Amino acid sequence: MATAPTRGKPTQTVSPLTLLLWQETLLSWGIPLFLIGVIAVVALLGAFGQIAQPTGVAILGCLLLLLVGFSLFRTVLTGTVEPRLKALTWGLGFAWIAITWAQLYFAVFVGQEMVSGFVSADGGGIVLPLGAQGTVYDLVVEGSFTTAAGEVGREAGYRLLLEKDGQKVQELDGVFSEHWARQRLGRRGSTTSRRLHNHVLHRLLSPGEGPYQLSIVRIDPQLTPTLHVTLYRDTYPAKTFWLLSVLLLIGAYVGELLHAEKEAPLVLVTASALAFVLTFRNLGVPPHGYQDVVGAVMIAAIAGPLGGWLFRLIADAVSKGLFPHQKKRLTKNR
Known part of the structure; x- marks a missing residue:
């Protein structure tokens, strides 16, 4: 066709x-x-x-x-x-x-998580395996506030001690905070929002290779007596x-x-x-x-x-x- x-x-x-x-x-x-x-x-x-x-x-x-x-x-x-x-x-x-x-x-x-655990005010510490001198680490400390009566703002601090063979190497201080703020909802409504800061990052420089002991020296009574710590090797x-x-x-x-x-x-x-x-x-x-x-x-x-x-x-x-x-x-x- x-x-x-x-x-x-x-x-x-x-x-x-x-x-x-x-x-x-x-x-x-x-x-x-x-x-x-x-x-x-x-x-x-x-x-x-x-x-x-x-x-x-x-x-x-x-x-x-x-x-x-x-x-x-x-x-x-x-x-x-x-x-x-x-x-x-x-x-x-x-x-x-x-x-x-x-x-x-x-x-x-x-970076790599090296160790994670708890330190407590009753003497319980944690061992940090640090590398060669000059190696940089990130130490994250997390805490919790005790129950408070009402919505009140507060701040609470702590102090950690890093030592090796019973010798003081470094002290680490940190502060947690808890605040409450009024937040508007629509034209007439409002609510209360909680602003919690319960993590602190410490830059840790290794003084030399070996195991180090981390323990609590002081902790505010507004905090629970146990802190959670995590050690990362800084690769940044x-x-x-x-x-x-x-x-x-x-x-x-x-x-x-x-x-x-x-x-x-x-x-x-x-x-x-x-x-x-x-x-x-x-x-x-x-x-x-x-x-x-x-x-x-x-x-x-x-x-x-x-x-x-x-x-x-x-x-x-x-x-x-x-x-x-x-x-x-x-x-x-x-």
């Missing part, structure tokens, strides 16, 4: 303008909304205990950083960009994600990450100069992302929870732009002094 020839019949083609509109919609709305949806799903799974807390916290933090990084570099890479400049910007983007994700990973997964390469963070800020500053016509806030957003991962590590104690992610986001939203602004002022002054003519040429379109 013969078929009719198709020569001369109109064929459907997609215009370049339509493709451009679809691409713009995908970059502006599609991918960000998809990431926000995944963030919401992970948060719900974590809230209902369907995902391990360290895994959920790490995934949630990485997705937040990916969303911020994508929104930032999408502005820079869209439109007309020189091929050489685009390659450099892609490299900066990958470095941005890698450095922030790595810091978050090491902050969530703090702080000096390396500080160096990488400074280099990343310098790269963001150079990127701002190269993309001056787009006015992308590379320095401010990069400083905010670094403030988030640094704050998260020092906010709370291991194992970090979802509330630490929320707290780090709130602090980074304020401290990050301020730190980025100060860094830009310093970088402007330094670059103006070192490369006055180059600086003027790069910023003439800003």
